[in-house]
Amino acid sequence: MNIMVVGVGGQGTLLTSRIIGKTALEQGYDVKLSEVHGMAQRGGSVVTFVRFGNKVYEPVCEEGEVDILISFERLEALRYAHFLKKDGIIICNDHRIDPMTVVIGAKEYPQGIIENLQKEHKIYTINGLEIAKELGNSKVLNSVVLGLSAKHIGFKEEDWLAVIEKTVPPKTIELNKTAFKRGYEI
Amino acid sequence: MEKKIMLGNEAIARGVWEAGVKLSSAYPGTPSTEISEVLATYKEVYTEWAPNEKVALEVAIGGSIAGVRTLACMKHVGLNVASDPLYTFSYTGVNGGCVIVVADDPGLASSQNEQDTRMIARSAHIPCIEPSDSQEAKDFIKIAYEISEKYDTPVIYRTTTKLAHSQSIVELYDRVEVEDKSYTRDFTKYVMMPSSAIGRHKVVEAREISLAEDCSNLSINKAEYNDTKIGFITSGIAYQYVKEVCPNASVLKLGMVNPLPKKLIQEFASKVDTLYVFEELEPVIEEQIKSWGIQVVGKDKFTKQGEYSANLLKKVLFGTDNIVFDKAETPNRPPILCPGCPHRCVFSVLNKLKIHAAGDIGCYTLGAVAPLNVIDTTICMGASISTLHGLEKAKGKDFIKNWVAVIGDSTFLHTGINSLINMVYNKATGTVIILDNRTTGMTGHQEHAATGKTLKGEETYAIDLAELCKAVGVKNVCTIDSFDIASLERKIKESVNGAELTVIIAKAPCALLKGQKFPYKCKADAEKCKKCGMCLKIGCPALTKQADGTIKIDETMCNGCGLCAKYCKFGAIEKVEV
Known part of the structure; x- marks a missing residue:
């Protein structure tokens, strides 16, 4: 299984991919993850990969081979949709963050991204931020998105929750579990 | 286990x-x-x-x-x-x-x-x-x-x-x-x-x-013999790409890349029909093997630039890859200074004063891009100060009247201090701004000799940057809160036009350091907004222009620093307590 998690630096994509990796590991799979650190993390477009199976060699997913593209932002879903395989799916947090090129008026934010992606791909959207805010902390957005993604990745709900419990900061365990469930139940 | x-x-x-x-x-x-x-x-x-x-x-x-x-x-x-x-x-x-x-x-x-x-x-x-x-x-x-x-x-x-x-x-x-x-x-x-x-x-x-x-x-140099039509010599992460694309090819995987195992390589080369060397960056392995009279395919097919991938190898070997969909045209999203970043304050002032900056290595290199456009040069750690000195000695004092050097606190202690000593010694008149955000920012918040903590988290003496600069002989040293842009502007104007070497320490902690969140959020008032775009010139990612030209501030991104409000002449941005 090839999973790609994309978003804007600071949105929590790294933690999401780590939870996916750990969950797959606990199911007995060989797992590799690839992350982004350093300058690219500062509000830029960020990409992490998770691959699991009987034997995994390269830690990144190649263009044309991604099963599930999880995007924390619309434009980023569009930017990386060409990584998908023919019947790959997109999970997209329906949120817009303007890149600086748009803020300064050098470029325009593309219109109708979801509708256009729908023409070629199966896409599931979620307003993760709204749900996270409802739960009282916009930071658990990543757990909401993970919840929806988990349903398409597989494994049992309790396996995911067990890994979340071991991974997120102790004070936020219950909140993250609730957020995950909200995404999972959609 | x-x-x-x-x-x-x-x-x-x-x-x-x-x-x-x-x-x-x-x-x-x-x-x-x-x-x-x-x-x-x-x-x-x-x-x-x-x-x-x-x-x-x-x-x-x-x-x-x-x-x-x-x-x-x-x-x-x-x-x-x-x-x-x-x-x-x-x-x-x-x-x-x-x-x-x-x-x-x-x-x-x-x-x-x-x-x-x-x-x-x-x-x-x-x-x-x-x-x-x-x-x-x-x-x-x-x-x-x-x-x-x-x-x-x-x-x-x-x-x-x-x-x-x-x-x-x-x-x-x-x-x-x-x-x-x-x-x-x-x-x-x-x-x-x-x-x-x-x-x-x-x-x-x-x-x-x-x-x-x-x-x-040596056990870490290992030949894996399979199909011998194609053989690869490779090392590091490139090995994974080879196995991904050609799981049945023969591979000589080198765990030691200097010196090379000549006997092992000669033996491997003699057993495969076509020998590829698959190595990222320079042809280090390839050139040595060729010098022994062995034919290999290497940099004539594979680039010296960037990271390799399985698709890159696939394309060269089979002329095809697995790509199904075309890449969409999308506006770039380059990295940017975070909301609440104190470097933005200094850059917004330099931008306003149309001052060039000799830059250095750190988050603040991002001051080179639009809309800040302040950094003109970035070479290596510590180079900002010496580059500014070189500019002055090449073309004289007047040439650097609209120049400064900017360098982070950690970078200053890394090698910047040597360059400052050189400026003092050789009678420079330039302006050096130390962007002191109390940490090594870009790499993810590491302590350094001026933070008062060791890598192990123990308390230690914190070098006082101002005293250090004075000790090497800089007479004009001042420390200004990075968010006090009025004082920054006044001091920068004064020092670039002055005749003496000046160090300005612009001090405020990195916005991502624990406990550095301001107790505010900024809110834009659409009624008062005159759509002038002044606030957008600071390049804060929390600000966006809406379809009607008024400004919206993303409350989840806003750090509450209030810099945008300082640049709004119409009072349309308000700091609200949270």
């Missing part, structure tokens, strides 16, 4: 601990930083941040001479700073084993160039080991220490970004304590004056010849 999924860098730290290492010194640099951070959590290893890589390596050399296993860690360009001790350390050799981890950055994820450390290992005649996943990253460390001690040599441990920052499964072992070696004075080995160095140069050559012979039998 415990199994864990680990980052390449975490695995290296674990390997260092398991190998019984007692001392480590490093300077942060992507993609090497996490090694020291993880290593600091093991109580058996003394770990520290040094002000720069040269110091770090010299500390590791001292520890090795004393007789314990030591480590120095840095990114590829850090090895340039440490190359002075490196080349001579090759001559002296070690007492306790010493490994120098050097992380290359093909693809330039967070660096200023794509240099290949294997070239430096070759020219310094130091063995170079390269792992290809997290398990090897941990296990090869032990082999590196064994080689270091057996052959009396430092060992370079080369990683790349993909290895350092990817995670894979690792089997963990316990630490094996290594007995300290005794120290015996031996000036023919450790005092590199000409009479001793002449003798040691011979030792270096003999060592490399014997290692080159022995390494054909």
Whole structure:
């Protein structure tokens, strides 16, 4: 299984991919993850990969081979949709963050991204931020998105929750579990 | 046996601990930083941040001479700073084993160039080991220490970004304590004056010849014979791409990339029909093999630039890849200064005053791009100050009337201080702005000599940057809160037009440091907004222009710093307490 998690630096994509990796590991799979650190993390477009199976060699997913593209932002879903395989799916947090090129008026934010992606791909959207805010902390957005993604990745709900419990900061365990469930139940 | 999924860098730290290492010194640099951070959590290893890589390596050399296993860690360009001790350390050799981890950055994820450390290992005649996943990253460390001690040599441990920052499964072992070696004075080995160095140069050559012979039998150089129509010689992360694309091809996987196992390579070459060398960056392996009269396919087909991938190999071998969908046209999303970043305050003032900046290495390099457009040059750590000095000495005082140098606090202590001494000594008149955000920001918040904390989190003396500047002879030193843009503007104008060297310390903690959130959110009032766009000139990602031209502030991104409000002449942005 090839999973790609994309978003804007600071949105929590790294933690999401780590939870996916750990969950797959606990199911007995060989797992590799690839992350982004350093300058690219500062509000830029960020990409992490998770691959699991009987034997995994390269830690990144190649263009044309991604099963599930999880995007924390619309434009980023569009930017990386060409990584998908023919019947790959997109999970997209329906949120817009303007890149600086748009803020300064050098470029325009593309219109109708979801509708256009729908023409070629199966896409599931979620307003993760709204749900996270409802739960009282916009930071658990990543757990909401993970919840929806988990349903398409597989494994049992309790396996995911067990890994979340071991991974997120102790004070936020219950909140993250609730957020995950909200995404999972959609 | 415990199994864990680990980052390449975490695995290296674990390997260092398991190998019984007692001392480590490093300077942060992507993609090497996490090694020291993880290593600091093991109580058996003394770990520290040094002000720069040269110091770090010299500390590791001292520890090795004393007789314990030591480590120095840095990114590829850090090895340039440490190359002075490196080349001579090759001559002296070690007492306790010493490994120098050097992380290359093909693809330039967070660096200023794509240099290949294997070239430096070759020219310094130091063995170079390269792992290809997290398990090897941990296990090869032990082999590196064994080689270091057996052959009396430092060992370079080369990683790349993909290895350092990817995670894979690792089997963990316990630490094996290594007995300290005794120290015996031996000036023919450790005092590199000409009479001793002449003798040691011979030792270096003999060592490399014997290692080159022995390494054909080294366990980390491994031939995997399968289908012999195609054979690959490869190392590091590139091995994974080969296995991904050609699981049935024969592969000679090199764990040691300097010196090369000539016998093993000759044997492998004789058994395969077409031989490929698949190595990222420079043709280090390829050129040596060709010099032995063996035909290989290498850089004529594969680029010297960037990271490799399975698709890249597939395209060359089969003329095709697996891409199904076309890449969409999308506006770029380059990295930017975070909301609430104090550097933005300084850059907004420089931008307003139309002042050029000789820049340096850190988050603030991002001041080069629109809409701030302030940084004109970035070369290496510490270069901002000396570049400004060069500009003045080339074209005179008037030429730098609209120039300053900007440098971070950690970078200033790394090598910037030397350049400042040069300015004082050689009667410069320029303006240096130290962007003091109380941390090493870009690499993820590491302590340094002016923060008052060590890598282990212990309290220590915090160097006072202002006093330091005064002590080297700068007469005009002032400290201004970075968010006090009115004072900054006044002082910068005064100093660039003045006739004396000035250091302005613009001080405010990094917005991402724990506890640095302002107790406010900024809100834009659409009624009062005149759509002038002044607030957008500061390049804060929390601000966007809506379809009707008014400004919206993303409350989840806003840090509440209030800089945008300071630039709004119409009072349309308000700081609201949260």
